[in-house]
Amino acid sequence: MRYFQSIVVGGGLAGLRAAIELNRNNVPVAVMTRVHPVRSHSGAAQGGVNAALGNHERGVYDSVEKHAFDTVKGSDYLADQDAVSRMCGDAPERIYEMEHWGCPFSRTPEGKIAQRPFGGAGFPRTCYAGDKTGMVMLHTLYEQVVRFEQASERNEMTVLDEWVVTHLITDGGVCRGVVALDLRTGAAEAFISEAVIFGTGGSGRVYRNSTNALISTAHGVAVPYWAGVPLKDMEFVQFHPTTLVGTNILMTEGCRGEGGYLLNKAGERFMAFYEDSKKAMEVAPRDITARNIMREIAAGRGFENSYVHLDIRHLGEQKIAKKLPGIRDICVGFLGIDPVRDPIPVQPGQHYSMGGVDTATDGSTVMKGLYAAGECACVSVHGANRLGGNSLLDTVVFGAISGKAAGEYIAGLASSGPNAKLADDALRKAKAEIDAVISLEGAESISRVREDLAALMTEKVGVFREREGLSAALDGVKALKARFSKAGFGGPRGLKYNFQVLNYYETRANLDVAEAIVAGALAREESRGSHSRTDFPFRDDGRFLKHTMAHFAPDGPRLDYEPVTLGKWEPKERKY
Amino acid sequence: MSKVTFNVFRFDPETDAGPRYQRYEIEQAPGLTVLGGLLEIQAKTDPSLAFRSACRAAVCGSCAMHINGQYRLACEMQTEMLGATVTVRPLGHLSVIKDLVVEMKPFWDRYKEIKPYLMPGDNPPEKEFIQSCDDREKLDGGIDCILCSCCYNSCPVVGTDPAYVGPAAALKADRFLRDSRDRAREERLLLTGGDHGVWRCHTVFSCQEVCPKDLNPTGAIADLKLGAIKAKLGLRS
Ligand SMILES: Cc1cc2nc3c(=O)[nH]c(=O)nc-3n(C[C@H](O)[C@H](O)[C@H](O)COP(=O)(O)OP(=O)(O)OC[C@H]3O[C@@H](n4cnc5c(N)ncnc54)[C@H](O)[C@@H]3O)c2cc1C
Ligand code: SF4
Ligand code: SF4
Ligand code: FES
Numbered sequence: 026m027r028y029f030q031s032i033v034v035g036g037g038l039a040g041l042r043a044a045i046e047l048n049r050n051n052v053p054v055a056v057m058t059r060v061h062p063v064r065s066h067s068g069a070a071q072g073g074v075n076a077a078l079g080n081h082e083r084g085v086y087d088s089v090e091k092h093a094f095d096t097v098k099g100s101d102y103l104a105d106q107d108a109v110s111r112m113c114g115d116a117p118e119r120i121y122e123m124e125h126w127g128c129p130f131s132r133t134p135e136g137k138i139a140q141r142p143f144g145g146a147g148f149p150r151t152c153y154a155g156d157k158t159g160m161v162m163l164h165t166l167y168e169q170v171v172r173f174e175q176a177s178e179r180n181e182m183t184v185l186d187e188w189v190v191t192h193l194i195t196d197g198g199v200c201r202g203v204v205a206l207d208l209r210t211g212a213a214e215a216f217i218s219e220a221v222i223f224g225t226g227g228s229g230r231v232y233r234n235s236t237n238a239l240i241s242t243a244h245g246v247a248v249p250y251w252a253g254v255p256l257k258d259m260e261f262v263q264f265h266p267t268t269l270v271g272t273n274i275l276m277t278e279g280c281r282g283e284g285g286y287l288l289n290k291a292g293e294r295f296m297a298f299y300e301d302s303k304k305a306m307e308v309a310p311r312d313i314t315a316r317n318i319m320r321e322i323a324a325g326r327g328f329e330n331s332y333v334h335l336d337i338r339h340l341g342e343q344k345i346a347k348k349l350p351g352i353r354d355i356c357v358g359f360l361g362i363d364p365v366r367d368p369i370p371v372q373p374g375q376h377y378s379m380g381g382v383d384t385a386t387d388g389s390t391v392m393k394g395l396y397a398a399g400e401c402a403c404v405s406v407h408g409a410n411r412l413g414g415n416s417l418l419d420t421v422v423f424g425a426i427s428g429k430a431a432g433e434y435i436a437g438l439a440s441s442g443p444n445a446k447l448a449d450d451a452l453r454k455a456k457a458e459i460d461a462v463i464s465l466e467g468a469e470s471i472s473r474v475r476e477d478l479a480a481l482m483t484e485k486v487g488v489f490r491e492r493e494g495l496s497a498a499l500d501g502v503k504a505l506k507a508r509f510s511k512a513g514f515g516g517p518r519g520l521k522y523n524f525q526v527l528n529y530y531e532t533r534a535n536l537d538v539a540e541a542i543v544a545g546a547l548a549r550e551e552s553r554g555s556h557s558r559t560d561f562p563f564r565d566d567g568r569f570l571k572h573t574m575a576h577f578a579p580d581g582p583r584l585d586y587e588p589v590t591l592g593k594w595e596p597k598e599r600k601y
Numbered sequence: 602m603s604k605v606t607f608n609v610f611r612f613d614p615e616t617d618a619g620p621r622y623q624r625y626e627i628e629q630a631p632g633l634t635v636l637g638g639l640l641e642i643q644a645k646t647d648p649s650l651a652f653r654s655a656c657r658a659a660v661c662g663s664c665a666m667h668i669n670g671q672y673r674l675a676c677e678m679q680t681e682m683l684g685a686t687v688t689v690r691p692l693g694h695l696s697v698i699k700d701l702v703v704e705m706k707p708f709w710d711r712y713k714e715i716k717p718y719l720m721p722g723d724n725p726p727e728k729e730f731i732q733s734c735d736d737r738e739k740l741d742g743g744i745d746c747i748l749c750s751c752c753y754n755s756c757p758v759v760g761t762d763p764a765y766v767g768p769a770a771a772l773k774a775d776r777f778l779r780d781s782r783d784r785a786r787e788e789r790l791l792l793t794g795g796d797h798g799v800w801r802c803h804t805v806f807s808c809q810e811v812c813p814k815d816l817n818p819t820g821a822i823a824d825l826k827l828g829a830i831k832a833k834l835g836l837r838s
Contacts, residue, residue, distance in 0.1 A: 060653075060655050060661075060663065061663075061705070061709075063661070063662065063747075063748055064653075064655045064656070064661040064662065064663045065655075065661075066655070066656065066661075068656070068660055068661055068747075069656050069658060069660050069661070078728075121725075121727075121728055121729055124729045124730060125719075125721065125725040125729075125730070126718070126719060127718060127719030127721075127777070127780065127782070127783075129737065129740045129744045129780075130729075131737065132732055132733065132734045132737045133734075134734065135731070136731035136732050136733045136734070136736075137728075137729055137731065138729050154744070155741075157660075157744075157745065160660060160747070161744055164744070168717050168718035168719070169718060171713055171717060171718060172716075172718045174713075175713070175716070209698065238655050238656045238657065238658075238661065239640075239654060239655060239656070239657050240655045271632050272632070272657070272658070274657075274658045351660075354659075355658065355659070358659060358677045359632075359658075359677065360632075472644035472645065472648075476644075515648060516648035516649060517648065517649035519613070519616070519649070521613065521615070521651075521698070521699055522651035522698065522699045522700075522702050523649075523651075524643065524648065524651065525648040525649075528648075
């Protein structure tokens, strides 16, 4: 058994920010992460992070309240307005703090943090560092973690990388730690702590065509889900309109923010053909843009029936080199085209999980001692559709908030400390489970089930949905679960860097979370934000202005609903 | 369909007498990367094969390895450009844990030794530090490093002196030295100028040639040397 007063699971932006907050409040913390922190998916974020700083010449009248309104409207009124106000209110402080920690934001001519326009925002409020915002933010937070590590005298800040958390340890319904696998040795170990914060990121790899890293599986949300914590609004999955054909690597919204065009095969700026995008054109919100690209392709005006062009040639080589250098590198490296000379072939792809572990505004879950923040959590600030630049913000704001809340929770505990019996019991159970996995003798391949599920989700639970397809998808997931139960381990029995054990857990997680996504989508007979039902084309506030809660059960999720917290803004039709 | 042969370094120092290369044949496909090939082998033919990857988009720095004679990122290397055989082995200056997975600790230790964080002194302003566009531009390059360690593993000095600061840590130190917000110039020059510091660099440019992000660690080292000389002569930066 090992003991840390607090444990953060995940070394991305949310996890690192939570760890820093705990440590700042004198709570010793261990960060446990599947990959070294700087390898986390946060590093892939390109476009930027929102805060109403008013640094842009067209942004002087921007305010926290306008940021909050844009977020609520963008969410198609499904976001909880108290949480949104909190996020937008804390935004300037969190961004200035990142800057003070060394984050190299791009600058305005006056030397302030530069901001660019982003879809769905009334003012240019997206702070950026070229097109590598996520990477420099992640590196900055890791640098601060190293600073805390060097300042700590008795391991008050410990990073345990290449550890995969597989189970929660609970005592009378209270979270008391985790069981984790050390990838390096393959051995499982029990960790006791007073509070655990999950910052395990999104579940993009439930889908085949996804912008997410290969490690962004549903495992991070499944661990709390399996332990009885509900998942909220899982049917809301954001599809990014512009991902590179073939690899689905993201072509940032910044490409359009900087003035890029979307063109059909006749070379027309087709966003003008659609009522909901003819005004905003290319900078319409993501859900609208993704749908109109799909409509254009369906109408036979796409290329090879599968993509359209993103054209940034007119921005000129200089501007592209300065503002979108990463985009140019990706196009050259992965597709062999140079966007200075050629239009970029793009199609919509899975991008962001709006849903996640159900949390209150302070990051706490229904399980005492368990917190969640960042993309794995659903507070909910993104509702039915997240605005670009709001999720990096979500990670640092709610990372800090949950770190603070967990610290206060620990301070208020009457008794605490290591608990060997609890640890031994949990470890024994986990080890028995892993032994059983390794001795699976069935004929089915785990990897094949995983691939078939991803294909099914991309085909049937994508941008447009309807009852028949969703029912087929639900049957499909159940059939895959049946196949999975007949899987054979087929891998090496040695445990050191045995990725097959991980593959088993991730596949099981993808199956169970996919089922929650499909069940939620089938039950939600309306169109709202990213959830677009062709058989129910309108939003239905009477029946569905509510959050879907999925509770785990082995034979499929049990759904119930919770009210949305409204406030200043009554739901209105969402027009741009 | 044509095939491509993967010739992959296999070794578990705890159980194997010595390393060997194992051959796998897979279908060539347009756009197939070295990482894509390794993933396919792991998923379909040999789940025991160990290697690291995460982003598959050349941003996370996980998948650096030696591919057909050069350190590169497996995820951005198209197999079509490598010919009929792809030979992969692990990073050279770090010890093998299993197959292509190496012990990264020495690399991270060098990174940590240079104090890789902004030291702006006390009392930050209420809003942001003001930094001119020109000053911000000085950070380009230094902030683009993905810490993949290709440069570190190609550096001949690291090979003979594992305590040598190395190109990646030097680049990071220089990034802070150049930052108009930083107030730790002297300390940074001391940290990088010791017995195992930048003066050991032979300026053979291996690091610069190999960097998948086209960065310039050699230039950073020159900058740190120049800074140290100026400091000695009592000149201001
Ligand atoms: C290509 C791309 C571009 C984006 N661009 C933007 C943008 O411009 N602006 C914006 O606001 N948002 C953007 N986003 C979204 C944003 O980047 C993410 O939502 C955010 O970074 C998620 O951060 P996180 O800390 O929650 O999770 P992550 O960064 O994904 O970190 C998750 C961490 O959890 C660990 N982990 C997971 N499961 C386990 C486990 N079981 N045990 C141990 N560790 C585990 C992983 O190792 C990792 O360290 C983008 C997303 C993508 C895909
Ligand atoms: S230039 Fe210096 S740091 Fe770079 S590889 Fe050569 S000796 Fe190493
Ligand atoms: S300088 Fe280049 S080669 Fe070296 S770690 Fe950074 S990105 Fe990799
Ligand atoms: S997998 Fe991230 S750099 Fe190759």
